[in-house]
Amino acid sequence: MEIKSIKLRFMRMSLLHPFKTSVGTLTDKDFILVEVKSKNGLSGWGETVSDPIPIYHEETVKTNWHLLKDILIPKLMNTEIQHPDDVSKAFKDLRGNYNAKAALDGAIWDLYAKEKGISLAKAIGGVKDRIEVGVSVGIQKSEKELLQKIEGFVTKGYKRIKVKIMPGWDINILKAIRKEFPRIPLMADANCAYTIDDIPYLKKLDDFDLMMVEQPFAYDDLIDHARLQKELNTPICLDESIHTVEDVRKAIEITSGKIINLKIGRVGGITESLKIHKLCTENNIPMWCGGMLEAGIGRAHNIAITSLANFTLPGDTAPSSHYWREDIITPEVTMKDGYIEVPTTPGIGFEPNHEKIEDFMLYSETFHNHN
Structure with a gap:
């Protein structure tokens, strides 16, 4: 694989609806599109998922730009790439910055699959021809508004x-949901909003027949989650605490949780995701793919990773129209009866819509390989 150039595009898209969690509210999505062009004329695409400020993890969109421009791209240009795994090997001595690494990793995986003439799902060992779709509902202005939204999503066929x-x-919100919808597959995501002192209170979650409670404690914690899991029948799902396959190994060893939410951007790319998938499979730990309000490129990568066998729970990869008036890919991601079809065409299976990309782009920079 010979790289000719890499182009970064700083993008801004407005969400259809504000998305509120325990750590903040987003109305616009800033991100970076990464296009890696090979000397044979093909392009591979990746997308960053960091926020403008470090409320999810320590990276931001602008630190992603710095890392990509000043460190990762120059290093990649001087690396011989026979396989996408060579990207993570090239970056192994660079600590953290998983999201910036993941964007380049994803673009190389897309390019690799296109050069092989196969879908990204097939290139990584995917086995499904369609994936189940769940939906994430942010904190609403009122209980009534939340119940109305849930009713709409249930009617549309979302699987979770x-x-x-x-x-x-x-607790009162979950009680209201269960009164209105006693049998829907339901989970709660805390985004690190609680502490070890809340264990007696969190035990009330067992009253609601939840699929799981996601990341109740700190973003860097494994130990307190293990203490909570001993007190809960409800499975704990780890999200922010998981950045590497080593984090997963330690979490399994001390039973910090029983389910893993995998986000490609959070773990540094597809190569590390595959290692995590293998370890979870060997230890019978169910997985699902989380969402970071991705535009079309990132959403396409999520569809591919969810085609792996051990992604047994519905993820957050909702259709494009759930988030955007217009997406930046053709065709847009669509859902039918709670399922999204896994593309079979080469690479991510969606074409970048260059006209829309230009509409949403604030600025760009191109880096040429002179080797």
Whole structure:
């Protein structure tokens, strides 16, 4: 694989609806599109998922740009790439910055699959021809508004409903949901909103027949989650705490949780995702793919990773129209009866819509390989 150039595009898209969690509210999505062009004329695409400020993890969109421009792209240009795994090997001595790494990793995987003439799903060992779709519901202005939204999503056929919770918006809200929808697959996502002192209170979650409670404690914690899991029948799902396959190994060893939410951007790319998938499979740990309000490129990568066998729970990869008036891919991601079809055409299976990309782009920079 010979790289000719890499282009970064700083993008801004407005969400259809504000998305509120325990850590903040987003109305616009800033991100970076990464296009890696090979000397044979093909392009591979990746997308960053960091926020403008470090409320999810320590990376931001602008630190992603710095890392990509000043460190990762120059290093990649001087690396011989026979296989996408060579990208993570090239970056192994660079600590953290998983999201910036993942964007380049994803673009190389897309390019690799296109050069092989196969879909990204097939290139990584995917086995499904369609994936189940869940939906994430942010914190609403009122209980009534939340119940109305859930009713709409149930009617549309979503296979699982995830609701955001935080102190003051938790037990009573779940009680209201269960009264209205006693049998829907339901989970609660805390986004690190609680502490070890809340264990007696969180035990009330067992009353609601939840699929799981996601990341109740700190973003860097494994130990307190293990203490909570001993007290809960409800499975804990780890999200923010998981960045590497080593994090997963330690979590399994001390039973910090029983389910893993995998986000490609959070773990540094597809190569590390495959290692995590293998370890979870060997230890019978169910997985699902989380969402970071991705535009079309990132959404396409999520569809491919969810085609792996051990992604047994519905993820957050909702259709394009759930988030955007217009997406930046053709065709847009669509859902039928709660399922999204896994593309079979080469690479991510969706074509970048260059006209829309130009509409949403604030600025760009191109880096040429002179080797």
